[in-house]
Structure formats: C-alpha cells, structure tokens
Amino acid sequence: MRHLHDPEAARRSPSRRAVLRAAGAAALVAAPVPAAAPAVAGETGASEEAAYDDIVIGAGYAGITAARELRARGRRVLVLEARDRVGGRTRTESFAGHRVEMGGTWVEAAQPHIGAELERYGIGLTEEVPVDRVLLPTPDGPREFTPDDAFGRVGAVLEKLFDGSRTYFERPFEPLHREDLLRSLDRLSLRDRLSQLGLTAEEELLVNGQTSIYSGGSSASGAFTMLAHWWALAGWDNEGWNNTQRWRMAPGTGGLLSAMLAEAKPVLRLNSPVASVTDTGSRVYVALRSGGGYAAARVIVAVPVNLWSTIRFSPALPASHTAVAAQGIGVPTALKLYIHARGGAGRFHAQGAEGAAPIPMVLPFEETPQGFLYVAFSTDPDLDPSDPARVTDAVRRLGAELDVIEVRAHDWGKDPYARGGWAFRKPGQLTSLYPEVLAASGRVAFASGDLAEGWSGFLDGAVESGLRAARQTLGQE
Secondary structure: OOOOOOOOHOOOOOOOOOOOOOOOOHHOOOOOOOOOOOEEEOOOOOHHHHHEEEEEEEEOOHHHHHHHHHHHHOOOOEEEEOOOEEEOOOEEEEEOOOOHHHOOOOOOOHHHHHHHHHHHHHOOOEEEEEEEEEEEOOOOOOEEOHHHHHHHHHHHHHHHOOHHHHHOOOOOOOOOOOOHEEEEEEEEEHHHHHHHHOOOHHHOOOOOHHHHHHHOOOOOOEEEHHHHHHHHHOOOHHHHHOOOOOEEEEEOOOHHHHHHHHHHEEEEEEEOOEEEEOOOOOOOEEOOOOOOEEEEOEEEEEOOOHHHHHHHEEOOOOOOHHHHHHHOOOOOOOOOEEEEEOOOOOEEEEEEEOOOOOOEEEEEEOOOOEEEEEEEEEEEOOOOOOHHHHHHHHHOOOOOOOOEEEEEOOOOOOOOOOOOOOOOOOOOHOOOOOOOOOOOEOOOEEOOOOOEEEEEOHHHHHHOOOHHHHHHHOOOO
16 A cells, blocks of 8 residues: 655655656566466376475465576476466456556565566656645544645654664664564554654544554554564665555566566476475475376465464474464455555545545555546455445545546455555564564474565565575575
C-alpha cells in the first residue's frame, strides 16, 4: 500500500535516487512465460529424478531469483509451482483498460537488489499520479486537507513515532547491529509505541489507520520495529518514506519476472503443489500432493512463511523455523482492491481511523475514459468486495463519494498458496528469530520476501532472499 504522496515531490526527480525511466521497456509489457521454461506437469521417472542438481519450490520473485543464480553456475534446476502461473504474491492483470497489480507493486531504483534487477533488464518505472486533495480522520469525522497541509501533519507524527531510529537501526541492512538497543523495542507493538508518545487524539488519528492496516487490522498485532526498520531503510526521513511507494514497473511485475525466467531457463512445472520435503543427508526428495515426486542434491523452499506448515519436513524444521511457521508473517486478512468509478471524485487520497472503516485506505491510480481507477486495501474479513454497495459505503465512511462501476479484488488471506498478503513481523520476531531463521537446514534452504535482512515485505526483500538461498545452496555461505 502507498504512503501519503507528496504532489510537489511527484513533480521533481527524487533527491539521492537515480530513477530508471520507462523508455525501451515496451518490449517487456505483458511478456509471456518463455518457451524455454516449459510449464509441464506430471510424474517423474528414474531418469528425470537424476536430471536435477537443485529443486526450487515456488516461482515467485524469491524462487526465480534463486533459480537464475543456480542456472548461471551451470546447475540443473527444476522449479515447482503450485499455481497455474508464476509470480507468487505478485500478479499483473488488465482491468478498466489499465495494467494493475493485484499483489506486490511498488519498487524504487534505490532499493539495492530490485534496483540492480531493473538496471540489468532495462526495466523503466512509472510514477504514481499526484493527489489533489486528502481526506483524513479527525475527532469530528473525516476532513478534507490540502496535500501540503495533510502531508505536513502526518509527517510530523511519523517523525515522533520513529525518533531514535538512526541509533537503533544505525545499519538498516544489518538490523541486529544494535541488538542491545532493539531487544526492548522489539517487544513493543505499534499500539504500545503510539501509547508511549502521549499523542493528542487528533495526532494519533493521522497515523493509526496506517499502523493498523500494516499490522493486519489492529496496531496491537504488528511490531513497532517492523515499521521503524522500513523508515530507516528509506533514509530516516519522510521524503524517503514516501518514495518507497511512489514508483511501479512500467511493464508490470510480470514483465521483470518474465525477463528473469528468459535468462534462467529452468525446467518449470506448474500445478505442482508440494506435500513433503525429505532430506536424507545425501539427497532431498520432494513429494507432490498429486503423487509422484522429484529428487535433487539440494532444495530451496521459496514459498511464503505462512505456507511452511502445509509441507511435511523430515527431519523437522529447526526451532526458529518451526516458531515462525506457527506464528506466521504475512498478514492473514490482506485484501487488495481496484475500484473503477465514474468521474467526479478526482485524485483523492483517503485514510480512515483504526477500526472505523472496512476499507481504511484508498489511493488514486489512473484515469479512465469513464472516470477514475483507485487502489484500496482492507483487512476486514467481513468485507465482500464483490458487492459494489458495500464498497461504496466503505469509501463513504472515509468522506468520499464514489459512483462505482466495477471492483476487482484479490483476498490473499484466502488464497491457498499464500495464506496471507504483505509481510509484517509480530512483536519479538526480529530479535528472537533472526538470524537463525535465515539459515539453511541441512540440504534445504529458504527464500521468501517475508525473510530479508533489508526490505522484508517488498520485492527487494524477495530478491535478497533468493540471492542468499542460492549462495547457501552453492556452499558460499
């Protein structure tokens, strides 16, 4: 989801950020899965069982990154994907005449791992549209602000929220560098931190919609250190914070992933959900739910952490991995919506107070011939996105009136191959599970956008984790 977007910043190139432009990216738009990576389902015989050095389970950004790195070193790689498509928790679709992202969306060239991928494949970026007005909650109900006023108010509270982060996250890509300072902070939920600050009711309403939706519906569920870590990675300031969700890939997330697959050329089998992973000490056997299976010298499990409990591991996972599998990381009620509405409401950003609206955040996306396309987020399990009247009422609670034409949504919590959406750590997870949860277990390594030392929950983190798992598999760390 996107932070409040500064319209003045949108009109200038971001300072300290080299942004790749969209020129030359058209050839990658809506690129299909390359023929060199055939999607073939079925059981394996003894000859094929001996054909693979490594198996990667999951064809999202983490898995495809790992597969490409292994293939670059001459490894014979099989990628198993449970879905009938690649992409994991990203998915590029067409809706209301525009390319939309039903999952992960925003990237920035300054994020080191995804930035390197953008440059490698010549992927350009599209800047999000600026907003004309902002609707924020106040003690007296929703109120309209000018963008400058709104962003200034929210930024001032965020500065208070993250005060001290330059010290305890001194090295953002080494999050435990000041573990001595983090241990007490990591026990705090975002609700705890907000209460510590002694904010006025008006000040808290400016930010608790964000803290609650990131956390999965309640600020008491999410770790304060998770949001503070993102703030530090973004440069410890509000400009960097806004820039993290200011850009999206010109050809969509599917364009970059297709380019990565075209280079890697692994064997890809779709519709192949995994039932078990057995490490004998000399080889690893992967059984499919449909029967049959494959074997290789090593395996990388590149599925969301929330799915680990659906796979039988033998021997059992280490304690850190078992704990995080039970606790989960991806928000289990994450719902993303695109709302196509007739003209009139314009380019507004609306944010609700914690617990006050089924849809607590609505952002402008693109203009259409009929009106405007908005992107929205919800963690309310009772919201039915297929009911335009419910969606209209939910947005009305934020102070905006929309004449809804159609809604496109994906419930990542109910998705059987995700069981959750954006990653957000719980209190205590950083200091109790890291770095152990990043380590391989025997011949099995793990990769996921949920598990990054840097941008966990972003595509940059998924690429980081894929690179790490490939190094572990190659015995380089």
